[in-house]
Amino acid sequence: MSDDLLDGLTVGAEVTRGGFTLTVSMAAAPGEVVGILGPNGAGKSTLLSAVAGLTPVSAGRITLAGRTMDDADSGEFVETADRPVGFVFQNYRLFPHMTVAENVAFSPRARGMKRQAAESAAAHWLARLGLNDLADRKPGQLSGGQAQRVALARALAGQPQLLLLDEPLSALDAGTRMDVQAELKRHLADFAGPSLLVTHDPLEALVLADRVLVLEEGRIVQTGTPAQVARQPATDYVAKLVGLNLYAGHAAGAKVALDNGGSLTIPDRGQQGNVLVAARPSAIVVSTQQPVAGSARNAWPGRVVGMTLLSDRIRLDLDGEPPALVDVTPAAVADLSLVTGAHVWLTVKATDLEVYKRGT
Amino acid sequence: MPALIAVAFLVLPLAGLLIRAPWGSLGNALSGSDATQALVLSVWTASASTAISLVIGTPLAWVLARTSFPGQRLLRALVTLPLVLPPVVGGVALLLAFSRVGLLGRYLNHWFGLTIPFTPLAVVMAETFVAMPFLIITVEGALRSADQGFEEAAATLGARRMTVFRRVTVPMIAPSLGAGAVLCWARALGEFGATITFAGSFPGKTETMPIAVYYALETDPNAAIALSLVLLLVSVVVLVSLRDRWLRRGPVL
Numbered sequence: 119m120s121d122d123l124l125d126g127l128t129v130g131a132e133v134t135r136g137g138f139t140l141t142v143s144m145a146a147a148p149g150e151v152v153g154i155l156g157p158n159g160a161g162k163s164t165l166l167s168a169v170a171g172l173t174p175v176s177a178g179r180i181t182l183a184g185r186t187m188d189d190a191d192s193g194e195f196v197e198t199a200d201r202p203v204g205f206v207f208q209n210y211r212l213f214p215h216m217t218v219a220e221n222v223a224f225s226p227r228a229r230g231m232k233r234q235a236a237e238s239a240a241a242h243w244l245a246r247l248g249l250n251d252l253a254d255r256k257p258g259q260l261s262g263g264q265a266q267r268v269a270l271a272r273a274l275a276g277q278p279q280l281l282l283l284d285e286p287l288s289a290l291d292a293g294t295r296m297d298v299q300a301e302l303k304r305h306l307a308d309f310a311g312p313s314l315l316v317t318h319d320p321l322e323a324l325v326l327a328d329r330v331l332v333l334e335e336g337r338i339v340q341t342g343t344p345a346q347v348a349r350q351p352a353t354d355y356v357a358k359l360v361g362l363n364l365y366a367g368h369a370a371g372a373k374v375a376l377d378n379g380g381s382l383t384i385p386d387r388g389q390q391g392n393v394l395v396a397a398r399p400s401a402i403v404v405s406t407q408q409p410v411a412g413s414a415r416n417a418w419p420g421r422v423v424g425m426t427l428l429s430d431r432i433r434l435d436l437d438g439e440p441p442a443l444v445d446v447t448p449a450a451v452a453d454l455s456l457v458t459g460a461h462v463w464l465t466v467k468a469t470d471l472e473v474y475k476r477g478t
Numbered sequence: 479m480p481a482l483i484a485v486a487f488l489v490l491p492l493a494g495l496l497i498r499a500p501w502g503s504l505g506n507a508l509s510g511s512d513a514t515q516a517l518v519l520s521v522w523t524a525s526a527s528t529a530i531s532l533v534i535g536t537p538l539a540w541v542l543a544r545t546s547f548p549g550q551r552l553l554r555a556l557v558t559l560p561l562v563l564p565p566v567v568g569g570v571a572l573l574l575a576f577s578r579v580g581l582l583g584r585y586l587n588h589w590f591g592l593t594i595p596f597t598p599l600a601v602v603m604a605e606t607f608v609a610m611p612f613l614i615i616t617v618e619g620a621l622r623s624a625d626q627g628f629e630e631a632a633a634t635l636g637a638r639r640m641t642v643f644r645r646v647t648v649p650m651i652a653p654s655l656g657a658g659a660v661l662c663w664a665r666a667l668g669e670f671g672a673t674i675t676f677a678g679s680f681p682g683k684t685e686t687m688p689i690a691v692y693y694a695l696e697t698d699p700n701a702a703i704a705l706s707l708v709l710l711l712v713s714v715v716v717l718v719s720l721r722d723r724w725l726r727r728g729p730v731l
Contacts, residue, residue, distance in 0.1 A: 172630055172633070172634075197633075197638075198630075198633040198634055199636050199637055199638050200636075201634075204634070205634035205635075207630075207631060211627045213628060213631075213632075213646060213649075213650075214650070215650060215652075224632070224637070225636050228632070228635055228636040228637035228638075228641055228645075229636040272635065276635055276636055
């Protein structure tokens with residue numbers, strides 16, 4: 119383990135909460151933003167909760183900046199209030215009976231600063247996040263974007279060594295989300311410690327995170343840079359999020375026999391064994407005539423079972439072996455007179471397929 | 479029709495009280511020294527028992543709402559018992575515990591020379607015994623329905639349990655705390671059975687308004703009616719102040 123990680127956060131633990139068990143082994147270096155991606159109920163919030171000390175681990179340990187926070191074996195446990203952690207909650211949880219300034223001064227005060235010092239610390243953070251004008255407002259009088267900034271200021275004002283963000287943008291409407299996201303990215307870049315950012319929005323993870331960790335059903339199913347995860351999703355869930363067709367199969371040279379029926383020709387790089395094959399919806403071509411199959415091309419029959427209008431394309435849901443999502447232009451739909459139930463042919467070039475090893 | 483009978487039954491006596499009231503001599507009836515003494519005694523003892531209930535009842539409400547331990551259900555049952563217990567029984571129990579030869583009273587008397595029964599302190603104790611459960615139940619309900627997310631947030635910001643309680647929990651349940659205190663105060667003000675049993679009825683010392691009403695009815699009906707009107711007025715004010723909680727449909731506490 120590098121020195122960096124010793125200064126950062128390490129989690130090698132099992133957390134049990136209400137019949138659900140989360141098993142995580144991960145580390146985050148100072149300055150690193152780790153995006154925690156996963157469906158509802160995957161254990162994302164449980165992970166944050168354990169790191170913050172709101173839920174004790176049932177096995178293993180958590181360390182932060184070289185200090186043990188929680189160790190199930192030795193019984194060591196640092197109370198939430200004593201952990202140098204800043205937490206931005208999903209619905210912000212700003213104290214409704216306090217002004218913005220009082221909310222931001224809460225942590226410096228609770229961590230032992232004198233009233234005046236706490237107030238000037240709060241003023242510093244309010245200024246830094248452009249919240250000066252809102253200092254005397256109550257949380258009920260803030261817009262979603264403003265409340266998000268106040269929540270971030272309140273978490274940072276306690277001078278944490280670790281920042282936890284639970285779906286920080288999910289309560290915002292689409293318009294403000296983009297602005298706040300860009301702003302959040304700047305503040306995360308300024309933050310010296312590691313940050314864990316929970317989200318179920320892949321775009322958020324791609325934009326904000328240096329590294330992405332995918333959780334499903336209480337386990338880590340994939341870690342990697344946002345680009346890796348977006349190009350080579352490890353599970354159907356991730357593939358769906360990043361909009362790729364994903365097929366699991368068994369490779370033997372240039373041929374992959376798919377687990378759920380059908381087969382695909384891939385560029386022969388000598389792959390053997392269990393692989394995943396990812397195909398972009400725009401890489402697959404739909405035609406009504408049976409195409410001439412070539413050695414470097416896959417062609418198979420299918421049936422249109424659904425059509426969805428995206429902004430400038432139409433996404434076809436096609437049944438076949440294998441099934442596929444395919445993006446076509448509205449003009450193509452008209453030209454081919456595609457309707458639900460229509461029988462079509464699907465074609466995809468072998469070189470347009472991304473083939474990689476399957477984890478387990 | 480039965481509903482009408484019920485309405486008449488509930489409303490007519492109160493109307494009778496208003497009609498029979500000696501409106502002209504109300505001031506005189508109330509300024510009689512006994513009536514004034516009873517009024518003053520009632521207000522301060524009810525206020526004192528409300529203050530005591532706030533100070534010790536609120537933490538108990540927190541314990542009941544936020545912790546779990548074996549025997550908690552039994553504890554809650556015991557705490558709410560005075561709500562349904564005939565107050566006179568409460569008075570007898572207090573007497574047995576705190577009289578000069580009582581379970582605790584014997585030591586208080588022996589060590590501190592303290593005799594509680596038939597003193598204003600006994601009035602406060604009797605009222606607290608009967609009224610505190612109202613505060614506890616109200617506050618416990620508020621604590622249960624309050625979003626604990628705010629307390630978690632406070633903990634992540636470095637606040638220890640006491641700070642969280644003082645700066646986050648209490649301000650957030652302030653309306654219920656107020657409502658509980660008003661209920662508690664109203665109940666204490668009207669307390670009769672436990673008070674007369676445990677504290678007796680010495681004018682100026684332990685004779686509270688309800689007790690004064692009871693005795694005045696024989697000697698000075700006008701004063702009794704006047705004092706009753708005062709108590710009725712207080713009840714109306716309490717009802718109005720709690721209208722948002724009480725005059726809505728649905729469960730109250």
